[in-house]
Amino acid sequence: MRPMETRLARLARKGDQRAFAEIVELYKDKLFHLANRMMSNRQEAEDIVQETFLRVYKHLDRYDENQKFSTWIYRIATNLCIDRLRKRRPVYSLDAESSDHEGLDGYAMMPSDDRTPESELLLSETQRIIHETIETLPLKYRAVMALRYFQDMSLQEISEVLEMPVTTVKTRVHRGREFLRKKLEPKL
């Protein structure tokens, strides 16, 4: 896996568009899954995936071949997610009925409703609850948890992606886990 990606990165660096397209094919679903779980929003997740590949393309020269390509690309994607989440204004629940528009909730008022059944996978009730609980995870646990559970990364890999000590990653996984357990326990 690793030499192949490095080879593709080298080809892309020389301007080979097809090699870059292969990199996109290899990673777009994984990155989309990660971003979608972190942002809880398909449109934003799509933007982030697009922006990630754009940055990768622009900065291929800076890719250090001593590290795994996946570590590098995940770092770019997670940092983009974290930046966006930080900039987000406080989230208002779409489920709350608006006081101005009687009977209309947030979904009904969204100009481009991207939560239609066609675009969103049908989630079971349990999965919907989990999805919403993940949204309430504090930012610093969210990245760690997303990489751990939705990308199945080892603590070591996470520490490389986020450039923090393994012990910190471990603490955050433990706290994140406790956070989710406490929130989910009464609901399920």
Place this chain on the structure above:
Amino acid sequence: MKCGDAIAYMHEYLDGDLPLEQRRKLKHHLSECPACAARFQSMQHTEALLRAMPVEAAPADLTHKIMKSLPRTRSPKSWTTWVRRHPGMSAAAIFLLIMLSSFVAMWNQGQQLSLKGDDLEHVVVKGRTVIVPEGERVEGDLIIENGELQVLGEVDGNLTVIDGNVTLASTAHIAGKVKEIDRAMDWAWYKLTSWFDTLAYGS
């Protein structure tokens, strides 16, 4: 074993980092402590639910969108990288370059005869020679670049000759100073000071 330790062990277990010996201890504790057993079960349940979250594939047209959004040509490792890494050096280099090019430009400009003065009516130009004829009187200063100057009459001001020379006849009378500038450094210095004079006094 205390419950606090047991909880730490549970996390280590879920991380896949709990050694066999500690695993046995944990198991033993769970068999004795219903509270911890319930907690452990709830943790495992959460764990399983998280891992079971469905993977959504990216929209089908995403690859196409991405490839279309890329800039046309990828610039290979360029000088901009160097500039970004050495901002101070870059600024110095650019400054030097500008100084040098303006100096060269100014130097090349003056290859032909140029004559400046307040009163040029009383001056005669022959080829590269500027003559102040006998009996004539030039009011104010005279500046000549790249040429000879012959003074037979009177000059009522300063004389400056750049890259050339002055011949004064016995009849010549110059009220001010006579300055001859030959070398590039002097010339540059003169340009600079005259520029400052212009700034300070306006012409």
